[in-house]
Amino acid sequence: MNDGLPPDQIRRLAVTRANDPRVLHAWAGRRMAEAPLEGLKWARRARVADPLAPPPRHREALALWTLGRTREAETAGLRGLLLAPGDGPALINFGNAKKRHGEDALALRLCGWARAAGAPAHMADMNAALLHLRHGDFVRGWPLYRARHRMLGADPATIWPELPEWDGRPIAGRLRLITEQGIGDTIMFLTLLAAVRPRVGAVTLLVTARLTAPIQRSFPDIQVIAPDTDRSLGPLPPAEAWICAGDLPAVLGLSNDGPVRPAPYLTADGHKRRTLRDRLQRRHPDKRLIGITWTSQAEDGWRRTVAPTLWHALSDLPDVALISLQYRASRGDLAAFGDRLEVDHGIEPFDDLDGLTALVAAMDVVVSPPNNTVHFAGALGLPCHVMLPVDPDWRWGLGREDSLWYPRTRLFRQQRDGDWAPVVARVATALRHWPDRTVKSDS
Secondary structure, eight states, rough: OTTSSSSHHHHHHHHTTTOHHHHHHHHHHHHHTOHHHHHHHHHHHHHHHTTTOHHHHHHHHHHHTTOOHHHHHHHHHHHHHHOOOOOOHHHHHHHHHHTTTTTTTHHHHHHHHHHHOOOOOHHHHHHHHHHHHHHOOOHHHHHHHHHHHHHTTOOOGTTTTTTBBHHHOOOOSSEEEEEOHHHHHHHHGGGGGHHHGGGGSSSEEEEOGGGGGHHHHHHTTTTTEOOTTSSSOOOOOOOOOOEEEGGHHHHTTOSSSSOOOOOOOOOHHHHHHHHHHHHHHHSTTOOOEEOOOOOOOOTTGGGGOOOOOGGGGHSSSSTTTEEOOOOOOOHHHHHGGGGGGOOSOOOTTTHHHHHHHHHTTTTTTTEEESSHHHHHHHHHHEEEEEEOOOOOOOOGSOSSSSSSTTTTTEEEEOSTOOOOOHHHHHHHHHTTOOOSSSSOOOO
């Protein structure tokens, strides 16, 4: 049964062939994205219909993983492997479960076994890349990170087949730089643009339209272009080579102790920033403005959510005003914060990234679990306290308290899965003893 069939067709089949494990498995896959708990129910029905089939076990494991029930997910994945020990994708899924519990060495071996067992090479390579990178093994990690192109089903070389991919060596002509990933990744990888510019004659930078204004302001001497809504591009000036932003670390040789260093670059609209800060300071005189977000709307956002009630440790500080930078904040969350959180600034961060840039720049400090906002703060050169879950994303490394990407970012790590209270308490202590307790100037 093909998961790619139209949802209505799969839904009808789930009614007319209610005991067909292939139909149940396919419908579980369709329900996963919108309702993981319902996807889990249908995956388990498929498993009951065919107890010896591995795919329902794998889908059950994925649903449990999405719901945060990681030990159950690991058990379901292991049972699937026992039914089909040579199943490559199952080995990768089981490796992800082991990674979540800190067993990175085993997870890396499982990537190799999965590749040998016939799993798609890009899946195994990408998972291996992320494991290497979060351990700081950039020599092996950056080349494997190119597997993300195959994960997305796109070959960047087909965009301009007449041009070579840039290898980092100096060129006299123009470089076309493509920011092919999400907002946070785009902001982060462009911290390497300062290292690119001395090596090339000129740069044409392609970004999503949502970022055009802040990026063009930040790089006034660079040509910044956004594709049209239909993803088409108009005529571009001649170029000598191209590269994707996510491949800059590999060609520049980025490492923890190498000569290439990421550099803050983002520039806010000065008038917007001053207007926002003046308004907030009038409401909160002699208070430090602490911009916060408390959740992420990513697929694993449940792992990066710090409940509103836990922020009292910060809002109770006598010289602090908490300012919401949260995109698409729910009414329930705002009600839980009550008058401990300032929300009346007129910026909806999701809809207005240029406004978000100005709002973040108006803060004294940003405090947040990892999401797009911390990248804006880091690239602005603003002090930022990032609260990390037990199993952090590769870009934050393991163990370190500083950030490779942003010089004024501090990392506060969770010690137990889901236990944010001690993390918030450490942030509160850091703010209480912050050396610079003066409110910054409005210049």
